[in-house]
Amino acid sequence: MKKSTGILLAVCLHALFLQTASAQDRKTALVPLPSVNDFTRGDDGWALGLGLAVEYESAYEGSDEFGVEVDPAGAVQWRKGDDIFFFAGEALGWRGLRSDTWLFEAVVGFDEGRQESDSDDGRLDGLGDQDEGAEVALQVRRAFDADWRYWLDGRVVTEDNGNLGLLAVGRRFGDQIDGTGHEIAIAVVFQDSDLANKDFGIDAEQSAASGLNETELSGGFRSIGFNYNYRHYVNENWQLFGEAVYEGYSSDIQDSPITRNDYEAEVGVGFIYVF
Template sequence: MRHALALSLLALCAFSSKSFAEDAAAAAAAAGDSFSAGVGLAYVPEYAGSDKRHVVALPFLERTYSNGIFLSTQRGIGYQARVGDFTLSAALGYDGGREDHKKNYFSGSDDLKGMGNINGSAQAVLSVGYQVGTVGLSLTTKQNINHREYGSTYIFGANVPLYTSATDQVGFGASVVYGDNKHMQTYFGVTAAQSAASGYRQYTAKGGVESITGGFHWNHVLDANWSVRSGVGITRLTSDAADSPLTRRTVTPTVMTALIYRF
């Protein structure tokens, strides 16, 4: 489920426009650090390619320091720096994997019975960003550390503001996810053993573009500390991910909203 959640939120959680609430917190960041906390809800598929969806909680905590270090439930633990016109970041993140049964309301899917679990894995997350006028571009790779057999992904993203005022920022975000052979086989392939246990036909998934996501995001400032972040978007699985016997729906909508307090 965590993999599906990550795919679905790629284009929904980039809020690049400044607001007066962010300006109020900038002094704290300049003095040494900044801290934000909140909670949200997201309506997402049970797994990438599922035709069933559910509501999951989105806890949000982020601590940033003036020296570039950050600790975040979304970005992991890492370091970010600006070098000329580029923004570079390196972080240690975590992917929760996938369960092959309905573990609880928030995790797993009975449609994957017999496929076996995909264990959680620490990830090295490396990103580079570049601003072209009002358009923010980014390239990110996620490399599994303790489960190298799960492969790697490469994500190209773009974000453009559409409307900005003192209290509201609306933008559009899009992303393309490329998965290597190991990644695609892990999440969309079916081995002979898995086929015998699950009933799905045997299938070899090769590396390629896994998905394309597009969505609108809205940040509404309530006061100097509180804000509401919301987003709505659509993810489409492509190539071997779309043709996988595990994929029951190639196009899925995602809706999310979160209440954030910035100290």
């Protein structure tokens, strides 16, 4: 989604709930970043947030078809000091803060794969369905100072069909310490040849079945991405959030017959009730 849409969305949400309680009255989140949800209110023990998200997104990676999807949002969390264990959707993970400026995270989740039916226009016919598979993500964020105004991010994702790496730089806006406000990030993404061909390659059998040219990709640079996050407490329990994501593909990926758009985009809004 284009930058202007994400910014306009955040401005509208902020104006709508301008009269709500100050976020500064709340307890400190593990890190004050809107992109890292924390429902614990700074306390040790169990926390729960449940809600819904409405997303307008690409039908599959490289698609020129877009659709609306409604998904559950929130997580079950357990906090002990500077460590949070969580279950969110199909992901189970841990994150921990060290020395006020280092955030580590490890997550085990699932890749839903791609189905021929993901394209209503039949663009994936003959390419076959991909099975859902497990993936492991390891992440390290380093803040330039304890208020997390600016930060660097490194991430590795490994799954059955390949590996992906990400390097990002981000900035948060506002003085909130409860994980609300605005945040932007710019990322460079790399992948190995196995993952590149899983998402955008076409082998001989798929070529014969689909009529698309056989395509084999090498690993390396995948894309440059932009991410915007917004989070806001309406009152003591209700939280609004928004996100916009844009990923511009490398020239090799753009040349794949699977790639109908030179980018992937998503914008979403939702609400969560924090118990």
